[in-house]
Amino acid sequence: xxxxxxxxxxxxxxxxxxxxxxxxxxxxxxxxxxxxxxxxxxxxxxxxxxxxxxxxxxxxxxx
Numbered sequence: 752x753x754x755x756x757x758x759x760x761x762x763x764x765x766x767x768x769x770x771x772x773x774x775x776x777x778x779x780x781x782x783x784x785x786x787x788x789x790x791x792x793x794x795x796x797x798x799x800x801x802x803x804x805x806x807x808x809x810x811x812x813x814x
Contacts, residue, residue, distance in 0.1 A: 752797055754784045761788060777803075 757776035774791070776784035783803040786795040798806070 752782070754779065754782075754795055754797075757784050759784070759786065759791070 754776060756779065758778045759774040759776050761772050761774050772788040774786050774788045776786075776795075777800075781800070783798045783800055784795045785798065785803075787793060
């Protein structure tokens with residue numbers, strides 16, 4: 752699946768020092784894209800919105 756037109760963004764909790772971060776694109780109909788910020792032209796994972804929401808709901812909160 753092509754992710755042309757995806758608007759990628761990092762978490763607000765990501766540091767600005769070039770560390771290991773993921774970017775998420777949630778502006779495409781019916782899919783959520785996830786990629787490595789260090790390799791923006793590399794592969795991306797694609798999730799159904801419900802699957803992504805279930806994944807995020809299980810993440811521990813950072814305090």
